[in-house]
Amino acid sequence: MKNNSNAGKSIAMVIGSLVWVSSALAQTLPKSGVIEATYTAAGSDVKDIIVTGDDAVYLFESTLLLANNPVSPLMQNVTARCAEVGLSGATATGYCVYADKDGDKFIESFTYQVGDTKGKGTLGSGTGKYKGIEGQLVWEQVRALPSDKGTFNYIGKKTGSYRIR
Template sequence: MAINRVLIALFSVVAILTSLSAVAQGVPPEGSVSVIFTATPIPAPKPMSIGGGREFVFMNQAMAASNEAGNPVLNNMGGRCQLSRLTDSSAKTAEIHGFCTYVDKDGDQVFEQCDWMPGSPNNCNITGGTGKFEGLQAALVVTIDPLKSNFDGISQVIGHKKGTYKFAKTN
């Protein structure tokens, strides 16, 4: 009887340590990011003319992301982006700045800052997160393709985010 209790206690400790190890290893300390995402403006943005062929608009976008690299960074996450866009129709350029927040099924979040300048790659940086994503850092290059929508007044894009991530030490 005493041996059974000792064995049960020992197996319980092993099970707990194994589960803690699995949680700690849920996100590798560094790796690649290869994410496919969709973005849908909610509501449709309404640009404001600011003269000289330029327009300014605030965009609020509903996001969905899936990491093809097979790790939890931006994998099966919903999100929201709030961005400002300045377009210059005479120069045929657009400049975009803003922030995105994604959340996974456990409620852990990833924070992203995006700055897209004319003539430069579209760059976003993951600047941190909560829970298993605390200390997450990444540099990402973003490409987008507008989709033809059959829903009046709604535009959609599909895109890719590629780069690498690592965890920075936090105090």
């Protein structure tokens, strides 16, 4: 009976070790991969500077929440603070600073034609585990959500790839 008990303990320890190693491996960020992420965005107008008529230079800020993206560990459980500036009817440019629970960060710089619901982004300037990150992505507004005047809420999608040198 004692031998069976020890065998059971040994098996339990082996299984426990395998589960621990598996969960540790699942949490590490691959050095390269695809980006397939869904996010929620909320933002507001900060300032409009009227040029003439309907033309204005604007400043806009937003927050992105990315939680359940198991296909893309890079975009799993991170938030982003974004700032955008543009001229109505022209091209908009901005930056998003992504951060994870460890405080490690990376930047997405993006551009798009004002009025479009799609744009392109480039990843770089990483710290911690993201140091040396490079990547390209396309983002798209998938569904607009209700919002007050001067604000926006939407669900978006990002697709692309990255690598960390």
